[in-house]
Amino acid sequence: MTLFTAAATLKLNTSKVMTFTTALTLTALLTGCGSTAAQYQPIVDGPKDALYNSDLAACSELAEQREYLNDDVKSEALLGAGIGALAGLADDGGSGAVAGALVGSAAAAGGRAWETRDERKAIVVACMRGRGHKVVG
Numbered sequence: 001m002t003l004f005t006a007a008a009t010l011k012l013n014t015s016k017v018m019t020f021t022t023a024l025t026l027t028a029l030l031t032g033c034g035s036t037a038a039q040y041q042p043i044v045d046g047p048k049d050a051l052y053n054s055d056l057a058a059c060s061e062l063a064e065q066r067e068y069l070n071d072d073v074k075s076e077a078l079l080g081a082g083i084g085a086l087a088g089l090a091d092d093g094g095s096g097a098v099a100g101a102l103v104g105s106a107a108a109a110g111g112r113a114w115e116t117r118d119e120r121k122a123i124v125v126a127c128m129r130g131r132g133h134k135v136v137g
Contacts, residue, residue, distance in 0.1 A: 055131045058131075063121075081108075088103075
């Protein structure tokens with residue numbers, strides 16, 4: 001039985017079930033980002049010797065200082081919550097505002113966290129280049 005079949009059987013509002021499912025999925029994706037970008041291994045034109053591994057470890061640690069739950073992500077979450085609440089309020093009143101705020105917040109924060117992931121990769125690349133490695137990708 002799918003989530004939507006169960007919702008229909010229980011006579012739940014399908015749009016609210018969909019909103020909850022979307023919020024849950026975005027939250028899972030956001031938390032799944034973890035430290036993936038900080039563990040990025042760039043492609044280098046040169047040896048991957050002990051110095052490379054030492055520098056990569058140091059650069060990865062440096063990249064982890066850019067936290068996923070940073071001020072930019074928090075700001076985007078608040079903005080998304082506000083926009084989502086207004087859209088939900090217009091569509092379904094008070095309960096729609098709450099659902100809209102949840103989805104808007106999760107979507108905006110998730111998008112900004114993805115940008116943070118790219119920033120972490122860029123930190124690793126810049127750090128490795130700064131340490132003399134010929135990073136090509």
